[in-house]
Amino acid sequence: MGSETNSQKDVSSLSNWAAERQFLGRFYLSQGFRDEQQHTTNDCGPTSLAVVLNLLLFQANxxxxxxxxDSVITDARLGFWQRLPLWVPNVGGATPPWGMVTxxxxxxxxxxxxxxAERHSHARRAHVIEHLMTGKPVTALKIWANGGAHWINLVRYASDKDRLYYLDPNPYLEHLSPEKRLQSQSxxxxxxxxxxxxxxxxxFGIQCEIIIYTKTI
Incomplete structure (x- = not known):
């Protein structure tokens, strides 16, 4: 019982971790499918940015x-090198770290x-944990074993479990309840x-990439 209470204090400023999970899960967005065979789009980058922006805009009231x-893709006006055109095979629509920041x-x-936003390449564990423990989201790039890549938003960290909680734009999570949309892993x-x-x-010199967010005033 004591361990569970400590975990809740670590991952949330709220006393009710179930309520915190539901709150964060409401900010989930799906990157969507690109065809009837349900191949996912490469829009995990813009989708993850929309999630962070919505969360920060809500907190700022x-x-x-x-x-x-779609709002992020249209309004950010990214160039060729900042977001790969849709006609590029397999990776069309992918957004590199510098495009995310822009x-x-x-x-x-x-x-x-x-x-x-600021790109932090070759980041270390301490960089990630420091921002999460101060209540700031961290957008991180995963690279799959098959060579693909995927942006997610880390939002909480439980030190006693050494566990991360994150919002993944995976479209297969769309029909889950809000609290179950908040994913976790060690x-x-x-x-x-x-x-x-x-x-x-x-x-391209991409390794251990994170996008960190800091207040300007």
Missing amino acids: LNSRPLDK AFNRLAAEFKLDWR WAEFEADWSRKSWWSRL
Whole structure:
């Protein structure tokens, strides 16, 4: 019983962890499918940014309309190198770390949101935990064993369990209840994907990538 209470204190400022899970789960967004065979789109980047922006806008009480991935894609006005065109085979629509930062900062300025995104490459565990323990989301890039990649938003950390809680734009989670949309895994499980290298990640110097968010005033 004591262990559970400590975990709740670590991952949430609320006394009711079930309520916190439901609250965070409401910010989930789906990156969607690109065809009837239910192949997922490569829009995990814009979708993850929409989630972070919605969360920060809500906390700032700016009463803006909720953003979705299409809003981010359209309003961020990213160029070729910042978001790969849809006609590029297999990876069309993918957003690299520098595109993520550009998109967030443009939209934050548009909404007069006093937050700024920064890319942190070759990050370490301490960088991730420090931001989560101060209540700031961290957007992280996983690299799959098959060479694919996927953006997710880390939102909480439980030190006693060494466990991360995150919002994944995986469209298969869309029909779950809000509290079940908040996913979790151990640090070791997360790090296995986060620190993985692929030929393309070596080529572009991408490794242990996170996007961190800090207040500007």
